[in-house]
Amino acid sequence: MKKDLWIGGEYRSAASYNELKNPYNLELLAKIGSASQEDVRLAISAAHQAKTMMVEMPAFERAEILEKVARFLRDDLDECARLIAMEAAKPLKAARAEVNRTIMTYTFAAHEARRIHGETVPMDAAPGGQGSLAFTVREPLGVIAAITPFNFPMNLVAHKVGPAIAAGNSVVLKPASQTPLSAYRIAEYFHTAGLPAGALNIVTGSGSKIGEVLKKDDRIKMITFTGSPEVGRYIREHSGLKRVTLELGSNSAVVVDEGVQLNKVIPRIVNGAFAYQGQVCISIQRIFVHESIIDEFTEQFVSETRKLKAGNPLEEDTDISAMITRGDVERTKQWVDEAINNGADLRLGGSAEEGIFQPTVLVNVPLNEKVSCEEVFAPVVHINSFRDFSEAIDLVNDSKYGLQAGIFTNDIHKALQAAKKLEVGGVMINEIPTFRVDQMPYGGVKMSGMGREGIKYAVEEMTELKLISFKTE
Template sequence: MKELVKETIKKDLFINGEWKTANQYTPLYSPYSGECIAEVPAATLEEVEFALQSAYEARNIIASMPSHRRASILENLVKLLEEKADEAAQILALEAAKPITTAKAEIARTIQTYKFAAEEAKRIHGETIPVDAAPGGEGRIAYTVREPIGVVAAITPFNFPMNLVAHKVGPAIASGNTVVLKPAQQTPLSAFFLAELLQEAGLPAGALNVVTGSGSLIGEKLVTDERVQKISFTGSPEVGIGIRNKAGLKRVTLELGSNAAVIIDKDVDIDSIIARCVSGAFAFQGQVCISLQRIYVHEELYSAFVEKFVAATQKLIIGDPLDASTDVSALISSKDVQRALGWIEEAKQQGAKLAAGGQTKNNILYPTVLLDVDPTLKVSCQEVFAPIVLINKFSSVDEAIELVNDSKYGLQAGIYTQNIHTALKATQQLHVGGVIVNDIPTFRLDHMPYGGVKESGIGREGVKYAIEEMTEQKLIVFNQTNSSV
């Protein structure tokens, strides 16, 4: 991998099946080393217009393609990704400072996501309607079909630049839509890598277009352009709410913020869950939508849990993302490091206890554990997106559920308990998009429905569920009597 950074890579826009020289380029820097690793296009409005027109003109080509052919393209992509998995993981480590072991895990999940997309391409179907169940329905046959919606605008974040893109591009191709992809400014190389593979896999020209540059400029054009029929966005609530307000009648899926929590009941063997909770809190520096940010532990287990959790946290290896032993590396930007430090300092000044971490080295924030945190503080009520976790105690599960629900977010939550009645109560009363029993809220498989409530967003991902939101249902009715009604 180190050979790849000896000379700066220069990438072009991918539009209408071709690599297009851009009018402007900007440098891309490694979050870990600070070195310039690439020159990346900064698309103008004219270049975005070209991408949109290409996607719009290609929509009928891919829509009319038989489902087995779309599935075959995705299967080809899977094979190419499997062959180039190491290269893909190295790109993630380079552009996002994702520890290489974690990056490899993301590529494995990305492969699974495209496999699911290939399979679901063959399963898009409607249903027959028993029209004679209503008076006047006699002598008629009715059924529904699902048709592609058209052009999908995919706006993706930096934290899972392969797999979160797959959750938008995979279902779109499977269901016969075209895509204009706007990746995060810090992680464009993985999107260009995907474009290369899909071109080789046989995707028709214009079915995928990749434009990089200013999020506000490109996003505004994609959100307001009448040719775009669906917007799939993963990012901050502020941007997501702005998209929703401007999108009009477009379909919109928003995956937004979270401050995911887990409840640990008094009957739990804490030794069996410490490693899992530490991983949930600090994997990829906490820059995960369902990263474990809040831990609520029953007062009978609190002291022992904190002691063991802190000890395990302090064993994590900090360093170079390209080192296979590294657990935690640099945050995505120095700005995020300073923000996180500010939130830690605010918590300390308001009485929280710093049990681990809190210091930095370059862009690395050491895994940080805070105790006795007031729920109104930023590290509790906002999304930290950094390696920071709080541990507070509770005296009853009802109190813990109330603490979890006391949030403007509601993506996923977890509960560890051996009591089936407690578990059922939690599944019923936790106001989130997904409740994970006897595991951390960070658990996700790529074919499950995934999404939240409140300011965590609207709509669902997970390949099958994304396809439903990328297709229109059409009703067909045949009158067999040929008589007037």
């Protein structure tokens, strides 16, 4: 199969093509067009030309297009899940859950398209304002560049394309090189749903080559990026006055206080640690357990983790499959071995076979080890103890990241203490930090990024507030 670039509502051939392989068995899936800088400029031109049609399109029409895309996804759910499983090695049941979430994301986008509004401003609240009537409206920014990662190839695209279309913008999308097929499928759905040609363009290939054009072109009014902190920082520092939203890395932590029912929380934490091989921005990486229950917790956690089945992502009962690249497997192995050599205790896993890194549990990890202080983005967790709840909060905050954190406790005072003092974008009380529903505000602090996703909040990021004032007297 050969996939060209999607520009101006049609497929256009590229000068060169790259092979796309299944991460699990390395089977050739397709040859994907590699965009030149001129191709990227053509995509921007198409989006720039389409922005007038998008601005003039009534909100209900934008909403109906988004609703049609959600319906197409629902009709093709199993086919889309298999597509994700093949190109991302995401276990089929997790891929199916992602498609269901994508349907909800576009549905929420359709709802938000119908309720974008401003407010009246009480001008007479200040001296000199009497005799004036004022109100605000929200207007689309214009052309938005969206750069998405491999780990949620449909839903994270939806979190950028959905609110952009809802707000009346046009889009140039650069999906991850490993997962372009999901993005191209979405482009076909939008085209069939009646989105104007050029309102959504997809360019695949070199991230650095494409990104350079997106950052420098003044027709791009906003860049929304999900990926590594290093790339995010570079985008932020070199994008001039463009608006920028960044969803970057994390080493999410969960705190388990004394007195909680371990049989209830441990299966949830295991899922939050190892879902999709730990390749989730808010995957649990650090577990801090009260010293009075750490032995019991660790024993039960290891026992529950042993139940996970590793294998082919296309099999219904697979829980863990191949990591996205063999290079990531090697890096993970190096980090785990370094931690063990420096005093960590390996309780489970630590090895890899045919691209699958076994679910790995470490105990008593020095907190300056990479598996603790960096984003491992792999099926690896460590369990460390704490004595005092304030100490646990300090341990969570001792990180350059701050996306989400989870707290399990029966003490409302400790829960409120955590809610106030944790330096993260989202505090999940009696829930894992991996928890996300698609209408909630989502984003981090520190090196975890800036700005917020979640459809309503993304629409605010993707629109400009305009004040209109009338002199009535």
